[in-house]
Amino acid sequence: MSLRTALGRVRGHGSAKTGTQQGAMQRLTALALVPLCLWLVIALVSHVGASYETMHAWLASPCTTSLLLVLLAAGTVHAQLGLQMVMDDYVHGCAKTWTMIAIKFATTLVCVYAAVSVLRAAFAGV
């Protein structure tokens, strides 16, 4: 017999018992992405028509590199959780499993590819 109270047992476990962590991560990454996306748009717009050297110097600044890496990480987690939510509703059974595997692989690959590009631009020089 458990001595835990009913409230203690269910706290942090919604009606589905698991998944609270996913919901929390979805909100947490959303919160991070609000300023990050605004920053990226402003930065990109202010660099319209900039030369390769200017763009490269911007990418190589520690501030830009850090913010881009955080944006890529938060964006990828957010996208994976969001796409999974869509799959949960519209795709079922075996098809869902394979679709989710494909989505996880693709989003991770795009994220790593972009992150490595950012790091290479930052460390390899012009």
Next chain:
Amino acid sequence: MTSRTRPLSPHLQVYRLPMLALMSISHRATGVVLAIGSVLLAYWLASAAYGPTAYATAAAVIGSPIGYLVLFGFTVALYYHLCNGIRHLVWDAGWGFEIPQAYKSGYIVLVATAALTVVTWAIGLSI
């Protein structure tokens, strides 16, 4: 046995979705669009890492009329998802659940999306 024609529940193909439902499904749609759009961001970042030639090619692709059209679409999707996402966060905090409030916040999201898109492109094209 004859069956009477009974009223059916609203079906998606004939049922005109209310604005709030349209905004809800648009949030998902723009989210999926942005996930696909991240490939373009990755391509552009990679071009900067590969060197001046690759960067010039990417800049030409993105700077083409079709590139601009795609970019405009992504701008709208991003601002809509961003504004409506803030609306969702406000709901998560427990505010604005009454139907008139939901409509009001919905209109704020639509106006903000349009305004931010116009301002971004006006500045971007004037530089």
